[in-house]
Amino acid sequence: MKKNVLKSLCKIQGELNVQKKRRNSFGKYNYRSAEDILDALKPLLSAEGCVILLSDKTAISGDRFYIESTAKLVHCESGEEITVSGHAREELTKKGMDGSQITGASSSYARKYALNG
Numbered sequence: 001m002k003k004n005v006l007k008s009l010c011k012i013q014g015e016l017n018v019q020k021k022r023r024n025s026f027g028k029y030n031y032r033s034a035e036d037i038l039d040a041l042k043p044l045l046s047a048e049g050c051v052i053l054l055s056d057k058t059a060i061s062g063d064r065f066y067i068e069s070t071a072k073l074v075h076c077e078s079g080e081e082i083t084v085s086g087h088a089r090e091e092l093t094k095k096g097m098d099g100s101q102i103t104g105a106s107s108s109y110a111r112k113y114a115l116n117g
Helices: 003-015 034-048 099-116
Strands: 022-024 029-031 050-061 064-075 081-089
Touching (some): 003 034, 003 050, 034 099, 050 099, 064 099
Antiparallel strands (some): 050 064, 064 081
16 A cells, blocks of 8 residues: 555645746736746655656657656655656647757646646
8 A cells, every 4th residue: 555655645735835926928827837846846745755756758649749748756765656647749830949849848738737637
């Protein structure tokens, strides 16, 4: 049973609060970035003796490319872990961005949703 990691996750989720302090002026909405979430998360992870590991991989569905990001919460003492994934579709083109920037933006978006999971 994953008692240690679930207990830590419960405490971290109860204390984590990340405001939407960033503004997208084009879309006229507020948002939080993956970096904002991680900045708020790090002290809570440290207090609970946990780490978060993020990884990405590409997936293809039909003719569309997706980035699948995985967030793994690991309890350092017990080694127990919980894993959640998030997905974001890569646009074929995006004005003002080259291919690596499109992939990077998709990765950030997918990681944010994995962290929110």
